[in-house]
Amino acid sequence: MTEQARVRRFEQVALPHLDAAYNLARWLTRNDADAEDVVQEAFLRAFKFFDGFRGGSERAWLLTIVRHTCFSWLQQNRPSEVVAGYDLEVAAELDPAALDPTFRAPSGADPEIALMHQADEDLLNEMIATLPPQFREVVILRELEDLSYKEIAEIAAIPIGTVMSRLARARKALQRAWLERRTQEARHGA
Amino acid sequence: MEHEGVAADIHAYLDDQLEPAQVASIQEHLRSCPACTELYERQRAMNSVVRQHAHYHTAPRHLARSIRSTLRAHAELERPRRRVAWGWFASGAAFACAVTLTVSLTLFQIDPRGAAPGLDRELVEAHVRSLMVNHLTDVLSSDQHTVKPWFNGKLAMSPPVVDLAAEGYPLIGGRLDYLDQRAVVALVYRRAAHPINLFIWPETGSAAPRSEARQGYNVLRWTQGGMTYAAVSDLNLGELQDFQKLVARAAPASG
Numbered sequence: 128m129t130e131q132a133r134v135r136r137f138e139q140v141a142l143p144h145l146d147a148a149y150n151l152a153r154w155l156t157r158n159d160a161d162a163e164d165v166v167q168e169a170f171l172r173a174f175k176f177f178d179g180f181r182g183g184s185e186r187a188w189l190l191t192i193v194r195h196t197c198f199s200w201l202q203q204n205r206p207s208e209v210v211a212g213y214d215l216e217v218a219a220e221l222d223p224a225a226l227d228p229t230f231r232a233p234s235g236a237d238p239e240i241a242l243m244h245q246a247d248e249d250l251l252n253e254m255i256a257t258l259p260p261q262f263r264e265v266v267i268l269r270e271l272e273d274l275s276y277k278e279i280a281e282i283a284a285i286p287i288g289t290v291m292s293r294l295a296r297a298r299k300a301l302q303r304a305w306l307e308r309r310t311q312e313a314r315h316g317a
Numbered sequence: 318m319e320h321e322g323v324a325a326d327i328h329a330y331l332d333d334q335l336e337p338a339q340v341a342s343i344q345e346h347l348r349s350c351p352a353c354t355e356l357y358e359r360q361r362a363m364n365s366v367v368r369q370h371a372h373y374h375t376a377p378r379h380l381a382r383s384i385r386s387t388l389r390a391h392a393e394l395e396r397p398r399r400r401v402a403w404g405w406f407a408s409g410a411a412f413a414c415a416v417t418l419t420v421s422l423t424l425f426q427i428d429p430r431g432a433a434p435g436l437d438r439e440l441v442e443a444h445v446r447s448l449m450v451n452h453l454t455d456v457l458s459s460d461q462h463t464v465k466p467w468f469n470g471k472l473a474m475s476p477p478v479v480d481l482a483a484e485g486y487p488l489i490g491g492r493l494d495y496l497d498q499r500a501v502v503a504l505v506y507r508r509a510a511h512p513i514n515l516f517i518w519p520e521t522g523s524a525a526p527r528s529e530a531r532q533g534y535n536v537l538r539w540t541q542g543g544m545t546y547a548a549v550s551d552l553n554l555g556e557l558q559d560f561q562k563l564v565a566r567a568a569p570a571s572g
Contacts, residue, residue, distance in 0.1 A: 130392040138388065142381055149376035163380055163510055167448065170384045171391065204457070248370045255371055269332065270367045276334045295328050302363045 137177050141170060144186045147272055148193045154267045155197040155260055161204075169196040184278065191282045194264065201260055212259030219296060247308075254304050262297040265290055322346075323353045331361055383510045386533050386551050390445055393532035436497055437529045437536050443494050444514045444534060444549040447503065453512060454490030454505050464491045468502060476502040476517045477544070479567035486513070486560055506560070513550040513560060520545040526561050528554060537561045542569040 148169060153162040173192045180188055201209050255266060261283075268279045276294075280287045323346050329335050330343050347354050447453050456467040465478040471493055480488055489505040494516065501518040526539040535554045538547040539561065546564060550557055 131389075134388050134392045138385065142384070145376045145381055145384070146373075149380065150374045153374035159377070160507075162374070163377070163383075164453070166376070166380065167384060167387060171387060171448070174388055174391070251366065251370050252372050255367070266367065267371075270364065271371060271373055276329070276332070291329060294332075295325075298328065298360060298363065301367065302360065305363065305366070 137174050140185050141189055144189045147186055151193055152197055157256055165196050165200050169193040187278045194282050208260055212261040215259055254301055258297055262293050265293045266297045327357055379510045390533045439496055440536050440547050440549050441531045441534045443496055455492035457490040459488050474519050477568040481563050484563050508552050511550050511552040513548055516547040517544050
């Protein structure tokens with residue numbers, strides 16, 4: 128295959144998943160310009176490793192490289208965020224009550240959980256953005272890319288059990304923040 | 318199944334990631350346990366809030382274009398190297414050697430000042446390399462007063478670092494690079510999604526800007542104030558020329 132044919136073939140495989148790549152990078156870097164840089168670099172890396180691609184899910188293959196590039200970038204540019212994520216995970220394992228899954232909302236809040244005000248949408252996105260990156264990525268890959276636990280495990284290079292525990296913790300954290308906000312609103316009669 | 322088991326599996330159940338037997342056992346428990354049902358319903362509502370309202374960031378339109386051009390430039394750089402290798406074997410080493418020697422001598426006669434055509438190629442390669450290996454910048458800052466001192470002690474010269482953010486060419490940072498057998502300064506600017514490498518090294522005399530297009534990149538090279546400047550980017554020539562004028566105006570005119 129000539130180099131030009133290789134480029135064309137790669138583009139056919141990879142470019143359809145550019146949005147998925149950018150979405151993941153944008154959520155992990157939380158910044159347009161950095162997301163663009165990381166995606167550019169990930170595509171070049173993917174192109175270099177393209178001969179090693181043995182078929183299977185093209186999106187998962189590409190996202191694995193994007194994810195890896197994102198975490199290299201985070202480690203270099205925002206190491207404290209990455210460390211905080213691992214610390215949280217260790218803390219939760221030592222003391223499961225720290226992230227108690229049986230958090231109870233004030234009764235009566237449930238029917239409204241799915242009702243959104245415009246301002247809440249910003250809040251929700253902010254809440255996701257403040258999760259540590261290891262937790263944020265499983266939420267994005269699961270809820271926005273609709274990937275299976277197995278695919279997420281491969282992309283993030285972690286066991287399926289870790290996918291499940293990170294997802295559970297991330298969702299609990301979101302739910303708790305969300306319900307606290309609801310309770311505040313109710314108290315202020317908003 | 319007890320509460321704990323349900324609490325642990327509720328996410329996998331919601332995500333439809335369980336075996337049929339596990340699904341049946343959770344459903345059975347939920348039918349008889351209002352507490353777990355409440356937990357389940359609340360989490361289900363929360364998931365649907367996230368799915369509906371979390372922002373999906375679609376890629377900006379120029380990103381696909383810029384990826385395509387980077388890939389093509391990369392492919393272009395790969396190609397000549399392979400061709401040279403083949404030509405070597407096909408035509409015989411001695412003959413090729415003689416031809417190469419003649420060609421390089423001729424080229425040097427055309428441009429004897431050492432500004433060999435190979436330099437433009439080297440500039441483009443340095444530019445592409447900086448985009449490829451996660452090494453665009455060593456010092457990452459949009460502040461010229463951070464970038465300039467960073468070079469102190471690393472080089473025998475202090476490069477002029479100008480801020481062009483107001484003109485639409487924000488400074489991203491800088492790094493050391495190695496070109497034409499010497500260490501040079503590389504300042505990185507950006508125009509929209511197009512990175513610009515501005516290479517700077519000391520050189521006497523002055524030379525008006527001359528442009529060269531190579532493998533989809535434009536190179537603009539000029540000498541002023543004791544420094545040679547070379548701007549390399551996939552940006553179109555017009556905008557790169559605007560950038561050149563801005564740098565030339567802001568940088569020292571005499572060394």
